[in-house]
Amino acid sequence: MRNKILILFIMILVVALSGCIYSDASGINGLAPSINSHLKTGDIMYNQSATDVNQFKYTQAIAECDNATSEFNSAKSSANTGLSYAKSSNDNVYVNYMQYVVSELDAKLNATTELETAISYLQKNDSVNANNHITLANGYMDKATEYKTERDNIVLQNPSKFK
Numbered sequence: 440m441r442n443k444i445l446i447l448f449i450m451i452l453v454v455a456l457s458g459c460i461y462s463d464a465s466g467i468n469g470l471a472p473s474i475n476s477h478l479k480t481g482d483i484m485y486n487q488s489a490t491d492v493n494q495f496k497y498t499q500a501i502a503e504c505d506n507a508t509s510e511f512n513s514a515k516s517s518a519n520t521g522l523s524y525a526k527s528s529n530d531n532v533y534v535n536y537m538q539y540v541v542s543e544l545d546a547k548l549n550a551t552t553e554l555e556t557a558i559s560y561l562q563k564n565d566s567v568n569a570n571n572h573i574t575l576a577n578g579y580m581d582k583a584t585e586y587k588t589e590r591d592n593i594v595l596q597n598p599s600k601f602k
Contacts, residue, residue, distance in 0.1 A: 466524040467533055468602060474517045474540065478547075481510030485551055492554070497562050504555040508548065515544040532600055536593045543586035550579035 488503035518540045525533035557572035594601045 467521045467528075467537065470517045470521045470524075474514045474521065477510045477514035477517070478544070481507045481514060481547060481551075484510060485547065485554070488551075488554060488558075492558060492561065497558050500558050501555060504551050504558065507551045508555075511544050511548050511551065515541065515548070518544055530600075532593060532597050536590050536601075539586045539590040539593070543583045543590070546579045546583035546586060550576045550583065553579060 484503045484507035488500045488507060491497070491500035491503055518537060522534070522537040522541055525537040528534075553572045553576035557569045557576060560566070560569035560572065
């Protein structure tokens with residue numbers, strides 16, 4: 440009788456622990472659509488802002504920057520939650536992936552801030568300072584692209600972990 444209780448207890452413990460590990464991975468997978476949606480919309484808004492700048496539509500460009508910032512912040516909030524899940528899972532693949540997502544979003548937020556600062560200088564006809572901030576914005580976007588490449592490589596190397 441005692442052995443049966445012990446076996447039952449061990450089985451319940453194994454099931455509970457496997458459920459915890461699964462829940463961290465499923466939590467990350469559950470956040471992915473939200474992160475991707477906000478990231479994609481933020482990219483669209485950022486690119487539209489750059490187009491507006493090139494067409495001298497500075498007021499619209501600032502509004503697009505604000506929208507991009509809001510979208511990137513929403514994605515970052517979900518990504519930070521995903522990073523917490525990844526750390527709880529103790530799975531380095533998920534941890535590294537989510538760290539790249541957060542870093543990519545930080546870079547995009549910095550790029551958006553720099554673009555918005557450049558627009559302010561353009562409104563004052565200060566093209567020297569505007570160009571400096573545009574260069575910084577481009578640098579941050581280049582860094583964001585590097586982070587995306589790194590996370591894409593993680594997915595390619597671990598297809599069973601990413602759906």
